[in-house]
Amino acid sequence: MAGGRCRPLAGPGAAELLASVDTLLFDCDGVLWRGEQAVPGAAEALAALRRAGKRVFFLTNNSTKTRAMYAAKLGRLGLGGAERDVFGSAYCTALYLRQVARLRGKAYVIGGEALSQELRAAGVAHLGPGPDPVRGGGAGDWAAGALDPDVRAVVVGFDEHFSYMKLTKALGYLRDNACLFLATNADTRLPLEGGAFIPGTGCLVKAVETAAHRQAQIIGKPSRFLYDCVAAENDVDPSRAVMVGDRLDTDILMGFNCGLKTILTLTGFSTLEEAKSYQDSDCPTKRSMVPDYYVHSIADLLPALQA
Template sequence: MAGAVSSKGCQKIRGSQIRDLLDAKRYVLFDCDGVIWNGETAVPGAPEVVSLLKQQGKGVFFVTNNCTRPRENYVQKFSRLGFNDVVQEEIFSSAYCSAVYLRDVAKVQGKVFVIGGNGVYKELRDAGVPFVEEETDVAGGSIYDCPLDSEVRAVLVGYDEKFTFLKLAKACCYLRNAECLFLATDPDPWHPLRGGRVTPGSGSLTAALETATERKATVIGKPSRFMFECIASQFGVDPAQSLMIGDRLETDILFGANCGLDTMLTLTGVSQMDEAEGYKDSDAPDKKDFVPDYVVDTIADFLQAQGED
């Protein structure tokens, strides 16, 4: 099982080794940022890799914790960056999967209060999940006098560039009801930006609310299994025949391990080889699932592998 202690843990592979691995898999799951693109720039060779895998009959899926845009906007981004054969049904974002969870699993009977952006709102609307419409808070207003919606039965926390103390306070009030669900799109603590800067992620906002309410959120995105369960239920994907490729050990690689997938780290994003080897050499058993089965410099290595004997 992926993530277990084995001789292949953290194995740097290339050439025919990559080809043999791909030949043994029917399904390939990609994280997006740091794997197939960085911001608004495609990783060199990534569009050709995706097309090649599809030509070989592989099932290709994209699993991203980024909840800032709806799936239809992801299709536009793929096209803009030169990926011309990606369709909406292959994209599983934390915003989309959160809407699916609320509709099909939780079957929430009431409204959802959202800390998040347009991506979350659009996916909830498309799934037919009622939510409290985004409000423009009155200047100087406080939790003492702001209205609360009596129909709220769930709080969903995602990335929110318009996050305010008042949103946090409202969410706290709703979650005082033990029957109110507490969900998070993803646990990502931060995201890298250009110029070496960072921005707080959904996990940071969720942590604030967890501290304030003394409750723990149910996480929908990676490394939770639910995103893979969404794919498996719709496409009949077998974990034993699947490969998860990501750039972040604590989310992408752990996600693969949690779901029973072989895992591959690509070094074009957040995590690097020394971190992976550090987890491999750790005496802590809970760190072993952060260790990728395989490592490549970039997924463009897949192209070179096809030409080697």
């Protein structure tokens, strides 16, 4: 198992690559924008891709926004794109529960309002988000806390109200091996503007996994499910598609897992040094995280499109 060769994408090579694909899958944060600032040239690059007849989709692990919220942000930053082009982990988790797992009963959700909205839109019954502070007088009360007998799945997404009581309830449900265990994503940190970051959903997932002695099924990248959702709704040929992302361990690895071409853009999380260091790794997973190409910014795609 070997990944890509991590070549710079420029000149005739860039035009050749773009001619060989008809679908581009973009991660969002760190690729198209950082916080509320679009990456310079991103709008022009996306517009040129669309003019050249390429299909453009957006794949994000972030579970704190609905499809509609992403479409609104794409519009606000001049990037274009409709709700149907956005495949976020909240939306795809709802799809999974409805279409793949065909969940009967409810989901117990550690997560935020956007995840709840996507579940509601998909008709997935669930126990909603919000604070769940300490109740009762001690350990016995927490262990005996009322569990809903209709719950058949535990879903973990980003939740700023994550608490010990939520962890205890998740464990209570997951003691039943028939209870599904899903996580929107496993990112360990959520980068913010200016180099700041906060704990990511992966931290909450690890806490629940450690309590339950079980591993969650991850919906987000590097799992292939977001791509499968795009392909199911849009008839994509993986040999004519490219994944463009800023993270080796999610975007590029998912691209590899799905047989797509991959481009690392250096406006976000991962560095070129990291990508190059993985080329000679004795770890197959690390070699799978080496992209085929890299660009300093997706604006670097523009010259090849204007030629």
